[in-house]
Amino acid sequence: MKFSLNLKLAFFALTLSLLALIASIFFTDHLPSENISGSNYITVLDLAESIKNRDSITLIDLRSNEDFDQFHIPTAKNLILPELIDDDFNANTKIVLYSEGDSLSSQAFFALKRKGITKIRVLKGGVQDWYNRLLYPRMPKEVPIEDKALANRVKSLSTYFGGRSEFVDEGNPLDYYKNEQSSQPIFRSKLVRMGC
Amino acid sequence: MNGPFFINGWIGEEASLIFALFIGIAFGFFLERAGLGSAKKLASQFYGRDMTVFKMMFTAIITAMVGLFWFDYFGWLQLELVYLTPTFVAPQIIGGLVFGVGFIIGGYCPGTSCVAGATGSLDGWVNVIGMLAGILVFGELYPWLESFYNATPMGELTFVDYFNLPAGLMVFILVMIALGGFWLSEKIETKMANKDL
Numbered sequence: 168m169k170f171s172l173n174l175k176l177a178f179f180a181l182t183l184s185l186l187a188l189i190a191s192i193f194f195t196d197h198l199p200s201e202n203i204s205g206s207n208y209i210t211v212l213d214l215a216e217s218i219k220n221r222d223s224i225t226l227i228d229l230r231s232n233e234d235f236d237q238f239h240i241p242t243a244k245n246l247i248l249p250e251l252i253d254d255d256f257n258a259n260t261k262i263v264l265y266s267e268g269d270s271l272s273s274q275a276f277f278a279l280k281r282k283g284i285t286k287i288r289v290l291k292g293g294v295q296d297w298y299n300r301l302l303y304p305r306m307p308k309e310v311p312i313e314d315k316a317l318a319n320r321v322k323s324l325s326t327y328f329g330g331r332s333e334f335v336d337e338g339n340p341l342d343y344y345k346n347e348q349s350s351q352p353i354f355r356s357k358l359v360r361m362g363c
Numbered sequence: 364m365n366g367p368f369f370i371n372g373w374i375g376e377e378a379s380l381i382f383a384l385f386i387g388i389a390f391g392f393f394l395e396r397a398g399l400g401s402a403k404k405l406a407s408q409f410y411g412r413d414m415t416v417f418k419m420m421f422t423a424i425i426t427a428m429v430g431l432f433w434f435d436y437f438g439w440l441q442l443e444l445v446y447l448t449p450t451f452v453a454p455q456i457i458g459g460l461v462f463g464v465g466f467i468i469g470g471y472c473p474g475t476s477c478v479a480g481a482t483g484s485l486d487g488w489v490n491v492i493g494m495l496a497g498i499l500v501f502g503e504l505y506p507w508l509e510s511f512y513n514a515t516p517m518g519e520l521t522f523v524d525y526f527n528l529p530a531g532l533m534v535f536i537l538v539m540i541a542l543g544g545f546w547l548s549e550k551i552e553t554k555m556a557n558k559d560l
Contacts, residue, residue, distance in 0.1 A: 177542050180429060183429045183538075184425075184429060184538035185535060187429065187436075187534040188529075188534065190531055191529040191530050191532065249376055268518060274444050277441060
């Protein structure tokens with residue numbers, strides 16, 4: 168019995184996809200994971216504190232020049248990805264990367280790691296979280312007693328950088344600062360878009 | 364050596380543009396060879412007479428998907444560095460509708476209109492001119508459209524992340540849907556062809 172080329176190709180695709188299914192269920196730890204782990208992130212609060220304390224960090228804004236001119240985190244230097252790759256950094260420089268969210272900074276993170284620079288951290292949530300969680304954080308009207316210290320820390324850092332807190336009724340927005348996960352964007356007015 | 368080459372610094376900006384040129388030429392060439400430079404063939408898709416567009420698009424999708432999965436699995440490519448278009452629900456639904464209406468009326472999508480134009484087709488050129496004019500009008504109207512353009516953002520989403528599925532399961536499901544779709548589309552083609560007789 169002779170099979171047509173189309174049928175052979177279909178069978179090939181089916182085999183590869185079946186193997187993919189098996190591989191991703193049973194053989195997941197074949198390679199060291201290259202995801203950014205929690206310790207490679209820096210939270211907006213920790214970054215704000217570092218800037219305030221004048222720690223020696225190189226803060227890099229990966230967004231476009233226009234976006235940078237409109238708004239950036241104090242002390243940041245604007246380098247887009249190709250510039251960052253070409254730039255010569257001392258291997259010991261402590262670098263903090265940020266972009267609109269997490270994705271561009273993650274790309275830059277791996278690019279620098281490949282160049283042998285290891286002391287890199289990525290600002291969790293990027294400039295969005297800086298704006299929404301540090302400059303204009305939302306606070307519960309009644310702060311639970313166990314969150315008082317955290318609320319004060321957020322409020323004082325927000326004021327230091329010229330922002331102001333907004334008080335809300337529902338939920339406890341302070342949970343964000345306790346959570347390791349990056350937040351979903353609340354507003355995204357300046358997302359860099361590429362496409363086909 | 365692993366990908367993406369540009370982000371990992373293996374190639375510079377100039378080299379990446381040369382890659383883009385060759386990939387673009389190859390893309391156009393194969394679109395034309397698949398017969399997608401003909402508005403009649405493209406429009407037949409919507410009447411169920413010729414499912415080439417469906418078969419060709421779905422073949423491209425599953426080929427790229429299976430390839431990316433295994434390249435990532437063997438560490439030749441870092442999937443998390445591959446650019447994803449962020450999801451904006453409302454503007455993308457409207458954009459999709461505008462695209463679909465334009466596709467049926469004009470007989471081409473943006474890529475195939477360029478391919479048709481390159482083969483000397485006049486309606487291909489009219490579509491290309493219309494597309495460029497549309498880009499200009501959109502650019503001029505952008506300040507008024509900006510808030511809608513950025514409405515309902517969901518960030519960079521994939522089914523795998525959103526539903527927390529193993530990537531291989533998604534690959535398997537889509538390949539099954541594609542193969543089922545190919546089988547069904549051949550049936551539809553035969554049925555519609557008989558109807559015409």
